Amino acid sequence: xxxxxxxxVADIDGTLCPKGENLMPKTRAAIQRxxxxxxxxxxxxxxxxxxxxxxxxxxxxxxxxxxLAIGMNGGELYDRSDDSLEKYYLLKKDNIxxxxxxxxxxxxxxxxxxxxxxxxxxxxxxxxxxxxxKRNHSHxxxxxxxxxxxxxTGKIEVHLRPDLKDELMNIMAQHPSPDWTVVKTFxxxxxxxxxxxxxxxNKGLALQxxxxxxxxxxxxxxxxxxxENDIGLLRxxxxxxxxxxxxxxxxxxxxxxxxxxxxxxGVGNYLETxxxxx
Numbered sequence: 565x566x567x568x569x570x571x572x573v574a575d576i577d578g579t580l581c582p583k584g585e586n587l588m589p590k591t592r593a594a595i596q597r598x599x600x601x602x603x604x605x606x607x608x609x610x611x612x613x614x615x616x617x618x619x620x621x622x623x624x625x626x627x628x629x630x631x632l633a634i635g636m637n638g639g640e641l642y643d644r645s646d647d648s649l650e651k652y653y654l655l656k657k658d659n660i661x662x663x664x665x666x667x668x669x670x671x672x673x674x675x676x677x678x679x680x681x682x683x684x685x686x687x688x689x690x691x692x693x694x695x696x697x698k699r700n701h702s703h704x705x706x707x708x709x710x711x712x713x714x715x716x717t718g719k720i721e722v723h724l725r726p727d728l729k730d731e732l733m734n735i736m737a738q739h740p741s742p743d744w745t746v747v748k749t750f751x752x753x754x755x756x757x758x759x760x761x762x763x764x765x766n767k768g769l770a771l772q773x774x775x776x777x778x779x780x781x782x783x784x785x786x787x788x789x790x791x792e793n794d795i796g797l798l799r800x801x802x803x804x805x806x807x808x809x810x811x812x813x814x815x816x817x818x819x820x821x822x823x824x825x826x827x828x829x830g831v832g833n834y835l836e837t838x839x840x841x842x
C-alpha cells in the first residue's frame with residue numbers, strides 16, 4: 565500500500581458503478597471523505613469527454629466537482645485547475661477506413677465520436693445508441709464507411725455479440741499494424757465492446773501527463789479499474805486496484821483485487837478496509 569495518497573482516479577462502468585447506474589453508498593461516502601482530506605478525484609473513462617462527464621459529479625451527489633477527468637481511454641485529459649482539455653494521438657481517418665473495411669461485413673455496429681456525444685456517427689441505429697440518445701441526449705447520424713472516416717478521432721467503438729468476438733480478433737490478428745491497437749472494454753450478457761485506438765493511447769498516459777503538470781509523483785496516485793482498457797491506468801498509479809468482477813488480465817497487473825464486486829460497493833468497501841483503517 566502507498567504511504568501518501570494525493571490523487572484517486574477510477575474507471576466508471578464496472579468499477580465505480582454498474583453500467584448506467586449511480587454510485588453505491590459506501591463508494592460515494594469514501595470519495596467524499598477523501599475529498600475532505602484533500603485528495604484530488606476524477607473518473608478515467610473510455611467515453612469521450614464533454615460537459616456530460618463533469619455533470620456526473622452532480623448526478624452522483626458528490627457535492628464537489630471533479631478535479632480531473634480522463635476520456636477516450638487516455639486520449640483526453642481535462643484539468644479543472646485551468647479548465648483545459650488536452651487531446652493526444654488521434655486515430656487517423658485513413659486507418660479508420662482500413663479497420664472498418666476489414667470488419668464491417670460482420671454483424672456489428674461501429675461508432676465514431678466526432679464531437680463528444682453532440683456528434684456521433686455510426687453504421688446503423690441499435691439499442692445501444694437509442695439508450696445513449698435517451699440518457700445522454702446524443703446526436704447520432706447514420707452513414708457508411710466513407711461517412712465514418714471523414715475525420716480523425718480518438719477511437720473506433722465496435723459493438724457486437726459475444727459469439728463474434730473471436731472472429732473479429734482473428735481478422736485483426738491477420739492484419740497487424742503499428743498504427744492501431746485493439747482492446748476489449750466491456751463484456752456482458754449478449755454484448756461485447758471492442759475499441760481501436762492509437763497504440764500510444766492508454767489511461768496511464770493521461771495519468772502521466774497530469775502527474776508531470778502538477779508535479780505530483782505517480783507513487784501518490786491510487787487507481788481503480790476492471791477491464792483491459794484500465795491496465796495502463798493501474799500500471800502507472802502507485803497503487804492499482806482491480807475489481808473482483810474485472811478481467812483476468814487486469815487483475816494480473818494490479819497490486820490488489822477488491823473483496824467485493826461493483827454491485828456490492830467494491831471500491832467503497834476496499835477503501836474502508838484498506839485505506840481508512842490502515
